[in-house]
Amino acid sequence: MDATARAVIECAADAIVAFSTDHTVLLWNPAAERMFGWTAQEVLGTEPPIIPEELRAEHNAVLERIRGGGQVSFATRRARKDGSLLDLRIDTSALLDRTGGIIGWVNVCHRAGEDEAARSHMAKRARVVRKLGDVVADMNAQRDxxxxxxxxxxxxxxxxxADAGGFVLIEDGRLRLVSVEGLPASLRGRTADLPSSLVGELMRSGRTVMMATDESGGFGDLIWSALPGLHTIAxxxxxxxxxxxxxxxxxxxRRKVGHVELELLELMAGHAGVA
Structure with a gap:
């Protein structure tokens, strides 16, 4: 990093934090020290506990969203060294090397304050999470x-x-479709090879959620040609x-997929795991 770029980062009013793909800190500017309470010396090369556990799925969803390029701006909460929580707006983008490969991500964080967009986002998220809670309560009453x-x-x-959805079971190196919504019921019971599927790719990646588009390929996977106009699979x-x-x-x-949709997908998949 040249001297000018370093001076800009050091003097920035917003907290600027860069992470590697293994979630350890690469950069932690003075504003981040003031915001979160840890010094750069304390956190460089480590994974500081700034993400509340209840927001882990949201964090995973944001990272998956930026892997396709672009930036995600969202209102959320992060933890300080003293354990208190901060209401923040975070702008997240991928950190690229000279060849365009992803080597991590960069967060620019500032206090949400009374920002109308931030409050609107948090209210929307709270409504959706409450609705998810109602759904889970109904599911707990089911035994089948x-x-x-x-x-x-x-x-x-x-x-x-989502325009359609489904659940697949992993059975002896294959996938079996056991639930469908928005697709022909006759597809239930169809099977596909696990290693060559998107599920296999996700398992090998070590991630918990992923998104694929018609530009990235992989749409020969199981049943997905059954949805006309399909452009994104999560x-x-x-x-x-x-x-x-x-x-x-x-x-x-028909619609674009954001980090909120990916977060909800991961949360619901977690509930399917305890069904």
Whole structure:
């Protein structure tokens, strides 16, 4: 980094933090020290506990969203060294090397204050999370696994605006479609090879949620040609006993997918794991 760029970062009023792909801190400017309470010396090369556990799915969703390029601006909360929580607006973008490869991400953080967009976003998120809580309560009353997974697929489309959805079980190196919403019921029971699927790619990546577009390929996966105009597939793993046992898919043909939709997908996949 040249002297001018370093001076700009050091003097910036907003907290600027850069992370590597393994989530450790690469850069922590003086404004970040003042905002979060840790010095750069304390956090460089470490993964400071600034993300509240209840917002981990949101964090994963934002990172997945920026892997496709562009920037995500969102209102959220982060923890300080003293344990208190800050209401922030964070602008997140991918950190690229000279060849265009992703080597991490950069956050520019500032206090949300009374910013109208920030308050609107937080209110919307709170409403959706409350609705998700109602759905989970209804599912807990069900005892039949197939009925629970059907409810999850239907609720996924309702909460995220997906045009279709489905749940696949992982069985001996293959995927079996056990629940569908917005697609022909005759597809239920179809199988596909796990290693060559998007689920296999997600498992190998070590991530919990991913998004694929018609530009990135992979749409020969299982049933997805059955949705006309399909342009985006989002999926998240469901775990039992710490091991993946299935995946929840959301298919989009009409709307763009943001980090909020990805967060909800991961949360619902988690509930499918305890169904």
């Amino acid at each position: 696994l197939e009925a629970v997974l059907d409810r999850i697929a239907a609720s996924l489309c309702d909460l995220t605006g 999926l998240a793993l469901s775990h039992v006993g710490g091991r993946p046992y299935g995946a929840l898919y959301a298919l989009y043909s």
